[in-house]
Amino acid sequence: MHYLREQDPEIYEYIVQEEQRQHEKIRLIASENYTSRAVMEATGSALTNKYSEGYPGKRYYEGQQLIDKVEAKAIERAKTLFGAEHANVQPYSGSPANLAVYLAFLKPGDTILGMALPHGGHLTHGAKVSISGKFFHAESYELDRSGILNYDKVREQALACRPKILIAGFSAYPRILDFERFRRIADEAGALLLVDMAHFAGLVAGGVYPSPLPYADVVTTTTHKTLRGPRGAMILCKEQHAAAIDKAVFPGCQGGPHNHTTAGIAVALKEAASPAFKAYAAQVVNNAQALAAALVSRGYNLVTGGTDNHLILVDLNNKGVSGRTAAKALDAAGLVLNCNAVPFDTRKPFDPSGIRLGAAAVTSRGFREAQMEQVGKWIDTVIQHCDDTAVQAKVADEIKELCQDFPAPGLEHLVR
Numbered sequence: 001m002h003y004l005r006e007q008d009p010e011i012y013e014y015i016v017q018e019e020q021r022q023h024e025k026i027r028l029i030a031s032e033n034y035t036s037r038a039v040m041e042a043t044g045s046a047l048t049n050k051y052s053e054g055y056p057g058k059r060y061y062e063g064q065q066l067i068d069k070v071e072a073k074a075i076e077r078a079k080t081l082f083g084a085e086h087a088n089v090q091p092y093s094g095s096p097a098n099l100a101v102y103l104a105f106l107k108p109g110d111t112i113l114g115m116a117l118p119h120g121g122h123l124t125h126g127a128k129v130s131i132s133g134k135f136f137h138a139e140s141y142e143l144d145r146s147g148i149l150n151y152d153k154v155r156e157q158a159l160a161c162r163p164k165i166l167i168a169g170f171s172a173y174p175r176i177l178d179f180e181r182f183r184r185i186a187d188e189a190g191a192l193l194l195v196d197m198a199h200f201a202g203l204v205a206g207g208v209y210p211s212p213l214p215y216a217d218v219v220t221t222t223t224h225k226t227l228r229g230p231r232g233a234m235i236l237c238k239e240q241h242a243a244a245i246d247k248a249v250f251p252g253c254q255g256g257p258h259n260h261t262t263a264g265i266a267v268a269l270k271e272a273a274s275p276a277f278k279a280y281a282a283q284v285v286n287n288a289q290a291l292a293a294a295l296v297s298r299g300y301n302l303v304t305g306g307t308d309n310h311l312i313l314v315d316l317n318n319k320g321v322s323g324r325t326a327a328k329a330l331d332a333a334g335l336v337l338n339c340n341a342v343p344f345d346t347r348k349p350f351d352p353s354g355i356r357l358g359a360a361a362v363t364s365r366g367f368r369e370a371q372m373e374q375v376g377k378w379i380d381t382v383i384q385h386c387d388d389t390a391v392q393a394k395v396a397d398e399i400k401e402l403c404q405d406f407p408a409p410g411l412e413h414l415v416r
């Protein structure tokens, strides 16, 4: 980055330090990952200079000879990888993708039904503070006391409120969703089924999580979580909804697509179709389960008792420490994660009872079961010493040492 170092030493320095942070800490934020160097090269390319309002073959500006090829390639790869009839790769991120779906099918005030935010749903599934909750009539379903989704209750609610869109998807649910069941509920209630696979798209691509594609009318996903691409999103749908979706993304919600991101998405989709990615996705789940077992064996209370995807939700109530206190102490020790509400949390959202952990990023740098066991041990040590900075510093040093042996994709140059 010698141009950047010359031009803008301040930003250069921040980026260098952030790279160092990503290299020497253990990143357990369930929505984060490390993209490959190839993806970063594509997103850092001259494609950022081009305006391309419209779609391949139907643009408003000239000079699209190569941009059209890039976007068509991304679309083709997305359709092949996920078995989709239609793909739109232009949404700027997951939230605008969901907004475009609402614009395509809803009028203001129409009813949507999604998982409640404090139970693992996403802001864009109808939370009060979100445009999805302000412009539409949002109803939400909750989990059982055990933390498991109760489909009979979802059905009852859907039949009572008759949503135009039923949403299946989550940011903090450690289990598999039954898409066939959701499909049946949507049909009975006369709703469209939207599956938001933002978190688990990479697991679907790798064949270790059921695909919602056969069941959903529309599927949205981010590209930067388990799918390991650049920040962005895609909408996959049946051919019958293709025109409505495309119109809702552009000109409905957005202007020109971010072509550099589209190129990065195309690269990530190629990577995700490889045998190596299949192995990666399987290892993500194995690693999450190994970490879950390490925590359970140390007396931690996991929501639903474990995980069958990439994420874990820990209820810290029996450990006498709040989610935020634990998350801060863990960060100081080199274990980066976020505090999170647990179902039926009695604490405030800003300082909830739980922490959320994910295995996607550490698996990208090569962690396996043995390292996950060690991570579980470190987490326990730090949580037992939340106000002991000496213990945190010691763990941080041990973690730096371990990270030397597991260079993250794109950050290999930081190994001493």
Ligand SMILES: *Cc1c(COP(=O)(O)O)cnc(C)c1O
Residues within 6 Å of the ligand: 031, 093, 094, 095, 096, 098, 121, 122, 124, 169, 170, 171, 196, 197, 198, 199, 222, 232
């Ligand atoms: C992360 C996420 C999104 C939003 O993605 P952004 O890119 O942050 O806008 C949408 N839905 C779900 C379920 C998510 O987990």
